[in-house]
Amino acid sequence: MGTPDFARSSLEALLDAGADVIGVLTQPDKPKGRKMQLIPSPVKACAIEHNLPVYQPKTLRGEEFAALLAQLAPDMIVVVAYGKILPENVLNFPKYGCINVHGSLLPKYRGAAPIQRAIIDGERETGVTIQCMDVGIDTGDMLAKVVVPIDLTDDFETLHDKMADAGAKLLVETIEKIEDGTAVREKQDDLKSTYAAKIENPDCILSFDGEAMNIYNRIRGLSPFPLCVVEHKDRALKIIRAELVDTVNEHKNPGEVIKCANGRIEVACRVGSIAITHLLPEGKSRMTAADYINGRKIAAGDFLRVLDR
DSSP states (O other), X not given: OBOSHHHHHHHHHHHHTTOOOOOEEOOOOEEXXXXXXXXXXXXXXXXXHTTOOEEOOSOSOSHHHHHHHHHHOOSOEEEBSOOSOOOHHHHTSSTTOEEEEESSSTTTTEESOHHHHHHHTTOSEEEEEEEEOOSSSSOSOEEEEEEEEOXXXXXXXXXXXXXXXXXXXXXXXXXXXXXXXXXXXXXXOGGGOOEEOOOOXXXXXXXXXXXXXXXXXXXXXXXXXXXEEXXXXXXXXXXXXXXXXXXXXXXXXXXXXEEEETTEEEEEOSBSEEEEEEEEETTSOOEEHHHHHHTTOOOTTOBOBOOOO
């Protein structure tokens, strides 16, 4: 059971390891683009490439899905970023239970957005946990963990890819231990748990009234999607990539453009400054800061303000 690219890595690893994948469940196709064409999930595309049966139930509750589950009769269900809550009857059905590949070192960052939240919070490492699923949100017993360092240059995309690969490898190793009876379950310490809430629109509204490092972490944690957004000359401006600047800004207000030079837009923060290198103006395509500067869209003394919409 899985939907995005993070889950595709695990499916491919299972197939490469010779696992008997009897069926793939993924979210229904979603309309995308100007023509709103229905696009299959990355997991569905992978399943089709390997001639695997694909199921896209709207709900996991009720007699229809119960009949499908009985027909498939899985020994184990592997869940990776599926996007639906599994009811108790599904959790209890397989002989070896349901196991989940979660993108954090549990019990830290339970919830929907563990990778983004780890970057935003300035963590220097994160990881992947294989856990036994129960009725709670990422509260089940842990079976295995792997640590993944967070580089200062990582954004959500690069860290996601590293974690997807690490989680896929760990999944195969863990299933082998479950099969030979050497897997050890470890209970989570609920007192040490934190929650990684889903990224919502307010998370993307950027203010420069803070420390440069914190602002830099938020930008890279939300890049390449959904992106931090500010207001420039009454239009939304999304920031794709930025760099920390060593210089100390003096007598500048948060959000004030200090200079536009060398293909970078340097902006003052309350403490320190950052330099924007790639951006997305409202109604335009993604571009470099150099192109934005060359188009005379921005200059020193301009302000990037909190978007008020």
